Amino acid sequence: MGQSHPPALPRVLVVEDDPILMMALTEFVENAGCEAVEATNIVEAIQILEARTDIRTVFTDLDMRGSTAGMELALLIRDRWPPIELLMVSSQPWDATQIPSRGVVLGKPFDRRKIEATLRRFAE
Template sequence: MIVSRDLQLSIEGDVIIVEDDDLLSNLMMEILSDIGAGCLAFDTADDALIHLLQSHRACSLVIADHGVPGQILGTDLAKMVKEKWPEIAVILTSGHELKVSDLPSNVRYLQKPWAIDSLVSTVREVLHPHGRL
């Protein structure tokens, strides 16, 4: 277990992870599973978008790396998700500094390398913005 049991969250719906680095993708899946999330991981934003469009399952959060292979960047996916599904929380990550002003106002940015505590607290903030667990 990576995360303490007292950090468990009430997460309804899947968490979609878009990360082409297998190590980071697996780490995020383990962290999020430890805090109570059901996760699906994709290497490309293209595949994640297709899943979102075709799935009948609820999604509560998308965590996308900006620089993933494929036709769609993580930033583009973040904008599309917020336009089509405004209720889905979005966290965008990148190893390169991004201009937060270029992102939709309701997309959180988490620069790599991030600490486990930073990821967990950011997930908590976007899923429970008013402090309700």
């Protein structure tokens, strides 16, 4: 591991409570040329954000247990860590006015092209 030091990949915090979906989400992150940091609930996600400073993007599912958890997290991030980019996926219609600024919401099932394109744009 230590023989070379390739430039560090942009880190994306993936927040998802469903393990199968977590696999899909981390795959999108990796395909976009980023490194996924996983959190399975918002408390974990906040702890990671408080502990680390290398997270550029948070990629979260809005449909987690406690129906508003995903959106709460997004609003909290925009409040506490304004520079962090936000990508969200949702199975429900969303109210565009409630989306934090610069945040992007995409629907389910997944549109791989749009998700990966957005992640790449955030990573630049």
